[in-house]
Amino acid sequence: MSVSDSTGITAPQTHKRPKDSDTLTDRAYQQLEEMIVTLRLEPGQVLSEAQLAEDLGIGRTPVREALQRLASEGLVNVLPRRGVLVSEINLSRQLLLLELRREVERLCARKAAQRATADERDGFRALADDLAAVADNRDDAGFMRLDLQFNRALVQAGRNEFAERAMRRIQGLSRRFWFQHYREVLDLERCARLHADVARAIARGDADGAATASDALMDYIVEFTRATV
Amino acid sequence: MSVSDSTGITAPQTHKRPKDSDTLTDRAYQQLEEMIVTLRLEPGQVLSEAQLAEDLGIGRTPVREALQRLASEGLVNVLPRRGVLVSEINLSRQLLLLELRREVERLCARKAAQRATADERDGFRALADDLAAVADNRDDAGFMRLDLQFNRALVQAGRNEFAERAMRRIQGLSRRFWFQHYREVLDLERCARLHADVARAIARGDADGAATASDALMDYIVEFTRATV
DNA sequence: CAACAGATATATCGCCCGCATGTTACGTCA
DNA sequence: TGACGTAACATGCGGGCGATATATCTGTTG
CATH class of the missing domain: 1.20.120.530 (GntR ligand-binding domain-like)
Known part of the structure; x- marks a missing residue:
């Protein structure tokens, strides 16, 4: 259920250009989006900022900002004091x-x-x-x-x-x-x-x-x- | 439907207040958007989170999140360690x-x-x-x-x-x-x-x-x- | 005994604030 | 005048505290 096999903070090593001015928020966003799009985080699953922060090995702030961006795209929606829900695909x-x-x-x-x-x-x-x-x-x-x-x-x-x-x-x-x-x-x-x-x-x-x-x-x-x- | 935030047009409470569960981030967003749209914050002006936080009487976090939302709309853009620039209208x-x-x-x-x-x-x-x-x-x-x-x-x-x-x-x-x-x-x-x-x-x-x-x-x-x- | 209402515990976000780091401006010195 | 060091100020980020929604436990009642 958790994403414990995360590769750590450094170098997503995809085909993308390793932009030097990549903030942690950007990295968190990319990683979370990839995990959601590839269904490693399943629709209906509820996540917590703290848990994700620990899994990604970074603080809550970048995770939180990444989640807000994902929410603005409709990939997740935040339940005010319950957690973040990976949105369903119907x-x-x-x-x-x-x-x-x-x-x-x-x-x-x-x-x-x-x-x-x-x-x-x-x-x-x-x-x-x-x-x-x-x-x-x-x-x-x-x-x-x-x-x-x-x-x-x-x-x-x-x-x-x-x-x-x-x-x-x-x-x-x-x-x-x-x-x-x-x-x-x-x-x-x-x-x-x-x-x-x-x-x-x-x-x-x-x-x-x-x-x-x-x-x-x-x-x-x-x-x-x-x-x- | 998602989080249906009715955008009251002006800063202070209008006649309508369905629930006071407005977060500070929402309020900051509404106020800043209003100030930008009505040109009280002029295009080309550079702002700082701390200054805005003090002006609005809240902490930096809600202001920061509001600014990121505004940036995603193109009303401002953040210059990585310099401040936030109210975008020009051309x-x-x-x-x-x-x-x-x-x-x-x-x-x-x-x-x-x-x-x-x-x-x-x-x-x-x-x-x-x-x-x-x-x-x-x-x-x-x-x-x-x-x-x-x-x-x-x-x-x-x-x-x-x-x-x-x-x-x-x-x-x-x-x-x-x-x-x-x-x-x-x-x-x-x-x-x-x-x-x-x-x-x-x-x-x-x-x-x-x-x-x-x-x-x-x-x-x-x-x-x-x-x-x- | 079952069901339910209330009290308590736990988990989570909203928010504040301090520290680290990077950028700019400016004063100083050759 | 120009180069350079330094100070001021900006965001990036971490982590703590408190409020609150939900779950769990407990006591009571039909």
């Missing part, structure tokens, strides 16, 4: 989240098609090719990696810090559901091709095309989400 | 914000038209009438009040906690710009009527109509924003 909530994600992602796609630099367009073209290859080879891990890369490129090329922030918040909740169910019902090939369609539309600067492609992708994701019951 | 940033707001608000309007209860529809009808009256009388303060009420009803009837959270974040930055410039170039009558159109479409359950009315309203807001230069 289908209807997930569909509500997708309602919002559809709008924001379409905006990002449209704006990315308008605003991407030449380099970024090259990147989207390459991404589309890679996605097509992954679709042919049915490479799970490769797709997950490309999906992450795609989302990052999308918000980057969209050039809208507010949409970026909103997307970042949405991602966490989305990723958790994804992580939980993708093995069961994901049509990897179709999903990868739909991603590639968006990427290609952006690459050629077709804003309307990118928007409709994004909607098509979201249609599939909604379908995928519904299929998990 | 036109291009505001336009980017409106890009996102257009999408989220259209979503809320559409969903509100689909999901509002009979009581809520009555509320929107009444709101539309009040807005029309305000448009005739050119009642500034009345409009501001109705606008707040309208936005709250909109996200409430939209029945989407995630869109609600996103809108709440957007409101702060939007309201500040509004507060700063509405005296100069606001066409109150037109703006009130556009609001009323959205409200009426929601009241009659016309989702597409609500969406296009919302877009028309946002078109005007963009025009208003551009006119401030």
Whole structure:
């Protein structure tokens, strides 16, 4: 139940850049988000700041601040003097989240098609090719990696810090559901091709095309989400 | 629904006090947001937690947490050992914000038209009438009040906690710009009527109509924003 | 004997405040 | 004038204290 096998404070050693000015709050946030998204902390579980602080080997303050950030994203909610509850994943909530994600992602796609630099367009073209290859080879891990890369490129090329922030918040909740169910019902090939369609539309600067492609992708994701019951 | 904090608009207790379980962090957040939105704290100004804590008569912790929430909304940003900077308002940033707001608000309007209860529809009808009256009388303060009420009803009837959270974040930055410039170039009558159109479409359950009315309203807001230069 | 109401115990957060550390500004000296 | 040391001040963080919600125990009653 507790997370006693935490690797300690130093170096999450992920693929991410080891930013030198990483505060403990940031680290705690990253670790907790990862644990929640990957279901190592299960929905419905109640945690305490003190326990988490001990497990992570840091003080209560950074843990508390990280938890508040997670609460603002909806991954946990704090019960005033009882503890923090890892929020449940239920289908209807997930569909509500997708309602919002559809709008924001379409905006990002449209704006990315308008605003991407030449380099970024090259990147989207390459991404589309890679996605097509992954679709042919049915490479799970490769797709997950490309999906992450795609989302990052999308918000980057969209050039809208507010949409970026909103997307970042949405991602966490989305990723958790994804992580939980993708093995069961994901049509990897179709999903990868739909991603590639968006990427290609952006690459050629077709804003309307990118928007409709994004909607098509979201249609599939909604379908995928519904299929998990 | 999550922690439903009704944001009283002004600092001291208004006529409404559902429960005094407001934490100091909540109070600090409300007060600081109000001060920033109303430009009592000017953009570019650097603040310190300790100073604010002393001014508000509370400890540093609630102030710190409130500032982090404000930072997540983009109203301030913290300079790592230097202080907190009240973020600047510039036109291009505001336009980017409106890009996102257009999408989220259209979503809320559409969903509100689909999901509002009979009581809520009555509320929107009444709101539309009040807005029309305000448009005739050119009642500034009345409009501001109705606008707040309208936005709250909109996200409430939209029945989407995630869109609600996103809108709440957007409101702060939007309201500040509004507060700063509405005296100069606001066409109150037109703006009130556009609001009323959205409200009426929601009241009659016309989702597409609500969406296009919302877009028309946002078109005007963009025009208003551009006119401030 | 079972069920229940009240008293007590325990766990948890909300908050305060002190210390450590990093950044900036400024006075001082060559 | 310029470089440098130092002081002032900022946040990052740790940990303690008190209030309070919940669970546990106890005594009472039908």
